[in-house]
Amino acid sequence: MRFNALRVLKEGLTGNRGWRPHWRKPAPKPEYDMLIIGGGGHGLATAWYLARNHGVTNIAVLEKGYLGGGNIGRNTTIVRANYFLPGNSEFYSHSLKLWEGLEADLNYNVMHSQRGLINLFHSDGQRDAFARRGNAMLAQGDDAILLGRDELRTLLPCLDYDQARFPIYGGLYHKRGGTARHDAVAWGYARAADARGVDLIENCEVTGITVNAGKVIGVTTSRGEIRARKVGIVTAGRSSQVATMAGLRLPIESHVLQAFVTEGLKPCLDHVVAFGMGHFYISQSDKGGLVFGGDLDFYASYAARGNLPTVEHVMEAGMTLMPMIGRAKVLRSWGGIMDMTPDGSPIIDRTPIDGLYLDAGWCYGGFKAVPASGWCMAHLMATDQPHPVARRFRLDRFATGELLDEEGTGSQHNLH
């Protein structure tokens, strides 16, 4: 189904009875060339780039619930490429470039808004660290501007610059950063993949991965057995459970990250603002709600909701940074299940089982990675070689010590 202005007008005048589903509802075939377990952002993007870049269309995406019902529908929609470490930097840079062409590529409005991301700093030492990060971003070919306090005031007049604990010295301004409409990203990839002949099979829970002599030969699902010689696990949030079906134990612990949105307000915040020292970040959605969040709750959880101490901490941080939001009412809060790895970086790699591939461990940074993750996972599944920008996202890096600890916080799942 396609949209255009004339169609919107016509449907509006005739009771909106002519809209049709974006994708087919096929029954699973007994065999495919490749299967992707997980119909979220990363899984759908993998399917699309397999079809688009590699011409592989005899594939199915198996989704336990409905498409886009997991973390792609539960995040705070931030898109950025401000990483420092070689291995991360080129990957997120690639992802941001894909974001910039995504709407034309998919012919779908994902409301990608490059409104700019500003990371605040609060001391001379932190300014030096951010200058260094900004230089790394420039060296990668992306953009970064180090703003002093006065320049920042013109962009963000609403912040409290003189708070006692974390006075604001300035910010690192990443102009090409911003937000996108998270659900639309899933829908756009789904529609595009479906149009190329990819079977998107919803309400189809994978219950087992069939391995014979070290090679994957298919999966069992709630809708019967499906054979395939290549299977990709793209189920961040449930990676450990799905990998267990193939006898694998992953370096992942699942944690809860909470997010919040206020009632709709008039435009008051033009950028995405990250207050790292206070564990708080915020942006304003196109509907007007202030979307904000903080840090993990720090204990393993699959509840998709958090506890009140973290809610309190996030609210305190928000009030510290921008006291004006105190009058806004919080409309709702929710939690997502984060695949936390011991170094805070993801995994896109083969597994010890032939034909079984893993895309997991996105911690709380999976949304911005969706295009590049799909691109690189598709490359890996089609060619059996890691894509150059994802070559460091190895499953065995924890054993070899080649970690990608962006924050330098140590080898524990809840410290990133």
Place this chain on the structure above:
Amino acid sequence: MHLPCPCCGPRDLREFTHKGADDYLRRPAPDAPPEAWDDYLHTRANPAGRTRDLWYHDPCGTWIAVTRDTVTHAVIGATGLEDAQ
């Protein structure tokens, strides 16, 4: 969420620091192969359901092993760490 401290009784979550799964109780021998250390430090069963993990009660300085449900946040019980080992 409240956790039962063996010294202090049920206490609010914010008095506790979470360490991680009880894998940390099974420290390999110093001369164990690297795979054993990788397993100890990094790989996890990561169950959706009943788990046992380690917490530190900041006010009284007691390490405890808590049995709880990661899906419902129900706390089933806790023991002091010298008993847990």
